[in-house]
Amino acid sequence: DAGITQSPRHKVTETGTPVTLRCHQTENHRYMYWYRQDPGHGLRLIHYSYGVKDTDKGEVSDGYSVSRSKTEDFLLTLESATSSQTSVYFCAISDRTGTLYGYTFGSGTRLTVV
Amino acid sequence: SQKIEQNSEALNIQEGKTATLTCNYTNYSPAYLQWYRQDPGRGPVFLLLIRENEKEKRKERLKVTFDTTLKQSLFHITASQPADSATYLCALDMGQAGTALIFGKGTTLSVSS
Numbered sequence: 715d716a717g718i719t720q721s722p723r724h725k726v727t728e729t730g731t732p733v734t735l736r737c738h739q740t741e742n743h744r745y746m747y748w749y750r751q752d753p754g755h756g757l758r759l760i761h762y763s764y765g766v767k768d769t770d771k772g773e774v775s776d777g778y779s780v781s782r783s784k785t786e787d788f789l790l791t792l793e794s795a796t797s798s799q800t801s802v803y804f805c806a807i808s809d810r811t812g813t814l815y816g817y818t819f820g821s822g823t824r825l826t827v828v
Numbered sequence: 829s830q831k832i833e834q835n836s837e838a839l840n841i842q843e844g845k846t847a848t849l850t851c852n853y854t855n856y857s858p859a860y861l862q863w864y865r866q867d868p869g870r871g872p873v874f875l876l877l878i879r880e881n882e883k884e885k886r887k888e889r890l891k892v893t894f895d896t897t898l899k900q901s902l903f904h905i906t907a908s909q910p911a912d913s914a915t916y917l918c919a920l921d922m923g924q925a926g927t928a929l930i931f932g933k934g935t936t937l938s939v940s941s
Binding site: 747749754755756757758759762764770772803804807814815816817818819821822 | 830860869870871872873874875877917925926928929930931932933934939
């Protein structure tokens with residue numbers, strides 16, 4: 715999607731290994747979000763950021779950490795991957811809270827933990 | 829408890845008909861309600877936003893209503909086409925700093941020709 719890129723697009727990893735997903739934006743938006751999407755659960759918020767080095771937890775943050783050292787990059791790390799973290803992960807950006815223009819989502823990372 | 833529900837997981841209609849999708853919520857007070865479209869293997873795409881003080885919003889063949897008393901939003905696609913087949917997500921926006929969108933599970937619309 716224009717202005718936001720997620721990498722990798724697909725990843726298979728083993729249980730117990732650390733994994734880092736990257737979200738990169740070129741829009742200079744202040745807010746960035748990580749969601750996971752699972753059948754029967756929809757999109758659930760993992761972590762979000764409201765500025766460089768400013769992050770907060772979402773609904774399903776256990777087992778995940780994030781970092782934002784630059785405006786354009788928001789990293790999601792699975793400290794020690796588990797099978798329950800097999801999911802599709804989406805990054806999203808917005809220019810402000812209560813934006814009238816919605817969120818812009820990346821294309822997603824499909825992560826499989828075996 | 830807080831909930832956001834979309835009326836059904838799947839909706840099948842014929843081309844040319846109006847599709848109506850429902851989003852209900854409990855124990856939330858959103859400032860805005862947003863609707864997104866998601867195609868298989870892709871991220872959600874923003875369609876429309878309606879504010880709590882607006883009754884209705886239109887964009888081409890799309891119409892959204894928002895009833896804060898009923899705690900419900902209706903999303904209509906008129907003159908539906910097979911290309912409208914996708915999953916549609918509603919999302920609540922509290923409009924406050926420190927909050928993020930809360931999504932429903934989505935309704936998958938299939939339009940047959």
